[in-house]
Amino acid sequence: MARLAKLQRIVKEKGLDALLVSHLPHIQYLINYTGSNGLLIVPAQGKPHFFTDFRYKAQVKQEVIGAKISIVERDRNIQDALVERQLFSDYDSLGFEKQHISYALFDFLRTKFRHVKLVPETEMVEKLTVIKSEDEILVMKRAAEITDKVYEIVTDLMKPGMTENEVAAEIAYHTRLQGGERDAFNIIVASGERSALPHGVATDKKIRKNELVTLDFGCVYKGFNSDMTRTVSMGRVSTELQKIYEIVRVSQQRTIDKLHAGMNAREVDTLARDYITLHGYGSKFGHSTGHGLGIEVHEMPSLNQRGERYKLEPNQVVTIEPGIYLEGIGGVRIEDDVVIRKDGCEVLTCSPKDSLRVL
Numbered sequence: 001m002a003r004l005a006k007l008q009r010i011v012k013e014k015g016l017d018a019l020l021v022s023h024l025p026h027i028q029y030l031i032n033y034t035g036s037n038g039l040l041i042v043p044a045q046g047k048p049h050f051f052t053d054f055r056y057k058a059q060v061k062q063e064v065i066g067a068k069i070s071i072v073e074r075d076r077n078i079q080d081a082l083v084e085r086q087l088f089s090d091y092d093s094l095g096f097e098k099q100h101i102s103y104a105l106f107d108f109l110r111t112k113f114r115h116v117k118l119v120p121e122t123e124m125v126e127k128l129t130v131i132k133s134e135d136e137i138l139v140m141k142r143a144a145e146i147t148d149k150v151y152e153i154v155t156d157l158m159k160p161g162m163t164e165n166e167v168a169a170e171i172a173y174h175t176r177l178q179g180g181e182r183d184a185f186n187i188i189v190a191s192g193e194r195s196a197l198p199h200g201v202a203t204d205k206k207i208r209k210n211e212l213v214t215l216d217f218g219c220v221y222k223g224f225n226s227d228m229t230r231t232v233s234m235g236r237v238s239t240e241l242q243k244i245y246e247i248v249r250v251s252q253q254r255t256i257d258k259l260h261a262g263m264n265a266r267e268v269d270t271l272a273r274d275y276i277t278l279h280g281y282g283s284k285f286g287h288s289t290g291h292g293l294g295i296e297v298h299e300m301p302s303l304n305q306r307g308e309r310y311k312l313e314p315n316q317v318v319t320i321e322p323g324i325y326l327e328g329i330g331g332v333r334i335e336d337d338v339v340i341r342k343d344g345c346e347v348l349t350c351s352p353k354d355s356l357r358v359l
């Protein structure tokens with residue numbers, strides 16, 4: 001209940017009568033609902049009200065905590081129920097999640113509740129989710145352990161001749177067997193030249209001997225994500241690819257070694273980027289050094305050069321994932337999930353990375 005209470009305080013501070021929560025991961029975070037349709041109204045005062053449909057009638061009884069539940073009737077949708085029940089009749093202002101609302105729903109609200117001032121909001125629930133409790137960190141640690149275990153199993157069974165999709169299928173299969181609820185995102189298996197694609201999701205390409213393979217995957221466990229990348233070598237690869245592995249590895253390790261609360265997001269990015277630039281590959285590292293991680297794979301903050309005003313706080317979880325990508329040749333990325341602590345950080349993902357692993 002602490003999460004809802006905190007949100008209600010923010011709603012009140014903002015001078016809103018209520019916040020309409022339309023983003024399902026936020027609804028799960030706030031009231032423990034895991035279904036695929038629903039809207040949650042969180043008033044500044046009084047009990048939050050959750051709407052869903054018949055398919056989830058039994059499920060919400062088991063799951064939902066802290067909200068009044070309404071199941072909309074057959075042939076009705078949730079929007080209609082909001083009108084029929086005159087839910088916003090005494091409201092002056094209603095906040096909505098501007099990055100997580102369909103135009104159709106927005107237009108409906110605007111048309112049907114003309115007397116209510118609709119206030120676009122960002123970072124209301126997001127701000128709450130960024131700082132993790134110790135219990136939440138334990139859950140994220142478990143998600144990371146599952147990912148480590150899957151990495152160990154899958155790298156043991158990878159062989160030349162397997163397709164990237166076959167490797168991705170093994171990752172997905174073992175993720176479920178190890179206790180993961182689902183994949184955190186579309187699994188990246190990028191081999192050979194394709195390892196130079198930072199987001200090379202698995203294809204039917206066969207993995208050949210003497211190629212690099214980048215594996216980037218994670219799982220969802222109790223609503224929280226893990227996200228890890230390792231680059232391995234199928235047989236021997238060129239001296240240059242071995243060299244960039246070492247540069248990325250040292251860049252990533254130095255960043256983790258120096259990471260602590262109070263640094264800003266730009267300083268973290270600079271730590272990783274300067275080392276890569278010093279070795280001549282600055283232009284081949286074209287993405288952020290990392291991102292917040294939690295109920296979403298990408299949360300605040302983005303660790304990049306625009307992050308000067310964003311200070312890291314204890315109990316935030318971020319990824320550290322520098323990479324070097326040589327178009328047409330291959331690429332390397334190494335990514336771990338870390339908890340920011342007062343004087344340092346705690347690394348959640350523990351798969352080996354100290355040297356380029358040859359399979």
Ligand SMILES: [Mn+2]
Nearest residue numbers: 227319321335
């Ligand atoms: Mn990531």
